[in-house]
Amino acid sequence: MMGGLLWTMIPLVLGNILVPSQVGMTLLLLLRQRDGTSAAIALISGIVSMRVLQGLVFGLIFTGVSATIGHKSSDPVVSAFLIGLGLLLYAAATKVLLTNEDPDAPPPKWMTMAQSMSPRLAYGVGAALPLIGAKFWVFTLSAVAAIRNADLGYIAGSLAFVLYAVLSCALLIFIVGLRVAGTPWSLRALEGIAAWLKRHNKLIAVVLGAFFGTWFLGNGLAGLM
Template sequence: MSHIINDEASKGGDYFMETLLVSLLPYIIGSAVVPLQIIIGLLFLKSDKQGLFKAVAYFTGMTLTRLLQGLIFGLILTEAAASAEASGDKNLVISTLLLILGILLLIAAYKKWCGQDDPDEPPPKWLTTIDSSTPLKAFGIGVGLPLIAPKLWVFTLSALATIAAVQLGQASSAIVYLLFILLAQSLLLLPILIRIFLPQKSQSLLNQISNWLTKNNRSIVIFVSLVFGLLFLKSGISGLLSITNK
């Protein structure tokens, strides 16, 4: 996955940017389809007359956390990518993160299949207080969720490492990362937009989506974790082998 980006690095322009976004697509999809974060957003929307404000606050909190992660770890990974390029191991960081992510996802799939708790699930008290929570508390949950979810951490770090590896410059890297955040949270934003533009029809539709996600949460987590776990494991191993064979 990382070697595709580097092969295209010399081409520049819009085509190169599109290639980078395609390379980020697995991380975008993996981040976006985590069922529980969507369920929490839907519960906020349905909670009461302040539901829309709570959902927006929750979305804003998650966005803020990811922006801070990008600011802090983007700089660190950019330095690491520059050092790796100087030593001839530019793909080492990305391949290692892919390997770790693959292992984490496969472990998560196994644990969910065995009926064990998902480490990405927030404390139960978060879910029980959604109806009575304020927009400020919803904002706090949004801030905290990406910090306690291991898979979301690695999805974000892998995306940052992929962006850092191509050394686009601060402005272009920031734009790409903002696109990553927007697309990774698109399934949180979509119900908010439905509630705003279709207020009469949204309640029934959002109830159906929420009930379906709640009912199929276990199956979705197993499927997503297994598919992406195998994909990232293969990409990580291939990348590390390509480095050792140089």
């Protein structure tokens, strides 16, 4: 059971880590001259807080559904859900490829505001980020379902989801660590990451959509066989 949970959770964590929008906003905060580190920490705190809240709310909903229709009979529903998610990610990747617009990117105004937003506002923006992108909903709901199906119990399941929420921000925490270190190497690394992300933003979004779209679709179809 735990092996199956890890097999499911690792791609979900990696998917969250690699979504360009939240990395880009964190870098914008860190590279500014004033209160950048505090604002970036507040942004990450907002992201983690909202994911934990989503886990609590949807964990309770999934528990209620399971109690109503039974775990075994819900398997086709879960499979259909995974197939739908896979198709959604394919659609998002296609849109990026054809229009160069990432449907999960935050509004441009938010990116402009990153140059001056206070830590309090950054926390609010961080809490909003998991709500505006389809990919974030896909990963969060899939993590909730995977932990629910693992039957870990309320406390262990809750801790597992909190761990998922924190690990999903591992790259953001790492780049904040680079900024806190303040060494010439770490600052150059931050600037290099920002430049690389700007150059390859479209490619990352397309690869993520195609990879995880295939992963969800394959798992969903396998569950129906």
